[in-house]
Amino acid sequence: MTTLRTDSPAVRARSGRRPLPPIVFLLVLGLIAGGVWWNVFRQDAARQAEQDAACAEAEAAPQALDPATVSVRVFNASDQGGLAQSVADDLGARGFTIAEVANDNSGREVTGVGEVRHGVGGKSTAAFLALYLPGATLWQDVRSTQQVDLVLGPEFVIGESLAPDDVVNAALDDAEQASADC
Template sequence: MTTLRTERPTVRARSGRRPLPPLIFLLVLGLVAAGVWWNVFRQDAELQAEQDAACETAEPAPAALDPATVSVRVFNASDQAGIAQAVKENLGARGFTIAEVANDPTGREVTGVGEVRHGVGGKSTAAFLALYLPGADLYQDVRATQQVDLVLGPDFVIGESLATDEAVDAALAEAEEAANAC
């Protein structure tokens, strides 16, 4: 005959001690995790602020124009003879409409490789033309037309200073990508 046991086994009495080391470990782990997340959110906010500031000061990407629609006057403001004619032939071969070739009639001092002069209506045209002369400054004057002046400075070097069509296309693509990032 089998007997059924109805009594439960005795349970050990608690000693009254709390598991303090595991609780301390969990608390420290929670603090470290909170610190890491706080740092991540702070860095993200800083990066977002930097990007917003960069986008506020960024100029719009120059429009890719058909060179045949751009009327350019090429002026020589340097001591080198014949560079305006050489640039006229180069830009003409690329499809630009060359309206005039001469020495700079304004007497304005030009530094570096040159500058692109334009009126209010020719700002986008000037930005496009400036891609062909890297390092050129943009100068806005009071003209009302979209015609732009490409003024060659003392640092202009024939065969080196004008950008290739591939370099212009790459600069347009890069500017468009940067504008899209904003």
């Protein structure tokens, strides 16, 4: 009988290696890379949220106004006599237009150093005036004018409660800088 002879080499026996360890290694490496990217995206989202919050706060900050364009009625809601006139004189010296000085007869209870009352049209004017009375609360009523009322409360102290012009200007500069950064 004749035997067939081929010139091809004999089939190599399969080695005992399995492809599983390299596949597991690649999967673990992929998970680590995915975790790093996830962390980067989360940090970017947090940074963007902080930036958006800062910009929203900057937009809500009071705008610098010429005090001569601000018409203020000063009311005394405390037991200290002459308080409204004293504050009106101080604000007038700073350039504000004083429309009226009287005791508060609105019946609304005022606590703290005071309250700045305003209508929808006077919101920015009230925010500007509130810079001069730190701790004052803003209260919106139904008036349609830009006139604001400064109602002095029982905790108001003559010579201490009104902010100096340099403090107000610094607050306005900070607000302007924050707005420019957005």
